[in-house]
Every structure is written in C-alpha cells, then in structure tokens.
Amino acid sequence: MPKSTDLPAHYEDLTAVEGAWKTLLRAGSSERGHPFKKPVLSTLSSNGQPKARIIILRDVDLGERSIRLHTDARSGKVGEIEANPNVMLTFYDPTEEIQVQVSGKATAHRDDAYADAAWAGAPPSSRRAYLAEVTPGSVSERPVSGLPLDVEGKVPSEERLRGGRTNFAALQVVFDRIDWLFLNPAGNRRAKFVFQDEAWQGTWLAP
Numbered sequence: 001m002p003k004s005t006d007l008p009a010h011y012e013d014l015t016a017v018e019g020a021w022k023t024l025l026r027a028g029s030s031e032r033g034h035p036f037k038k039p040v041l042s043t044l045s046s047n048g049q050p051k052a053r054i055i056i057l058r059d060v061d062l063g064e065r066s067i068r069l070h071t072d073a074r075s076g077k078v079g080e081i082e083a084n085p086n087v088m089l090t091f092y093d094p095t096e097e098i099q100v101q102v103s104g105k106a107t108a109h110r111d112d113a114y115a116d117a118a119w120a121g122a123p124p125s126s127r128r129a130y131l132a133e134v135t136p137g138s139v140s141e142r143p144v145s146g147l148p149l150d151v152e153g154k155v156p157s158e159e160r161l162r163g164g165r166t167n168f169a170a171l172q173v174v175f176d177r178i179d180w181l182f183l184n185p186a187g188n189r190r191a192k193f194v195f196q197d198e199a200w201q202g203t204w205l206a207p
C-alpha cells in the first residue's frame, strides 16, 4: 500500500485534479509521444450506433474550452458530427493511470478561417493524406493506400498538396464536461467537472 506521501496532490484535492487534467491536455497537444496525443473520438451514427476511433490531438485552447482535430471531410465522422454534434474524447495515460473523458459539441470546419489556419499549420506529411482520390472507408477490390501513385512514399510539393485542401476538415470540439479517473492501489479516485457560471465546478464521484 503506498504511503500517503507517495500520493499525488490530486488524490485529495479537486483544485489539483482540475490542474492535472489541464496539464495533461496541454502536454498532449504540445509534447511529441505524450499518451494524450492519441485520444479516442466517439460519435453517434444517425441510426444511434456508437462509433469510436483514435485521432490525433492537434491543439487545445483551455480558455476557449476548445480542442482541434484534423480529418478528411469525406470521412464518416464528419457526417455523424453534422447530424449530431455531441462527442466524447477519451484520453488515457498508462504511466499515470489516469483516464480523462472530455464531452462537448463538435463543429466540422471545411471552408472558413478556422479550417484555413489549421491547414496552413499542418506539416506537408500530414496534408498529403488529403490527396486521397477515393472516399475513406469505400470498398476496394485490392489493398490500397488511396493516394495517387505520384505521391505514394514521398512528400509532395506545396503546389501538389494544394489539391487536397477541399478534402480537409478541421474539427472543433467545445467541451463543457470532464470525467476524471485515477487508478491507485490505495483506492481509486473519480471526479467530474461541469462548466457552469463561467467556471469549472468539480465534484467527487464514487469510482
């Protein structure tokens, strides 16, 4: 059993929990290799089926409670979000044994200043994916990357990359609920945070 001195500040203190999930989200967006870089994005399909997939965390703005993700505008998740904007992002840090579930509403930006800025900031190797000629998830008779032959295995020129812009969407998730879970042999801890009256209101929960 760990001594109480081995336990992190967030074990007994809701303010420290709020600080900890904010720090993890910031690290996930800025630190290469950080486990919060690859959350699972959950959406609902129009027939009520849950859909979940890993997606790269591109940016977090804690002041705006806003998370940015990038995707193909033709992918299933974009239609799902346009029909039902309620989404959840699930993050897990296996070293710290912390799960953070972030809930809110997503908007798909295709052709506005938000999407333009996201496109301009994405590295060429990422932008290449949007040159795919076929809709993601469409059936193929043979194994394919979907990319045109001239860009397979190489980073295309800026001029060539521009052709993918119409297939690019930046997803903006504005979140107002957080579910926190910390696993520890001394006893697990769970808390929720709801954004109300211009501040995060935290409450302990039974795990």
Ligand SMILES: Cc1cc2nc3c(=O)[nH]c(=O)nc-3n(C[C@H](O)[C@H](O)[C@H](O)COP(=O)(O)O)c2cc1C
Pocket (backbone or CB within 6 Å): 038, 051, 053, 054, 055, 056, 057, 070, 071, 072, 075, 076, 077, 078, 136, 137
């Ligand atoms: C490590 C990893 C990172 C991924 N990053 C992204 C990403 O940033 N954007 C994206 O659209 N798909 C990403 N994917 C692929 C998605 O998980 C998913 O397969 C794809 O977007 C199609 O999803 P959909 O058909 O549900 O829309 C990633 C997959 C893995 C395994």
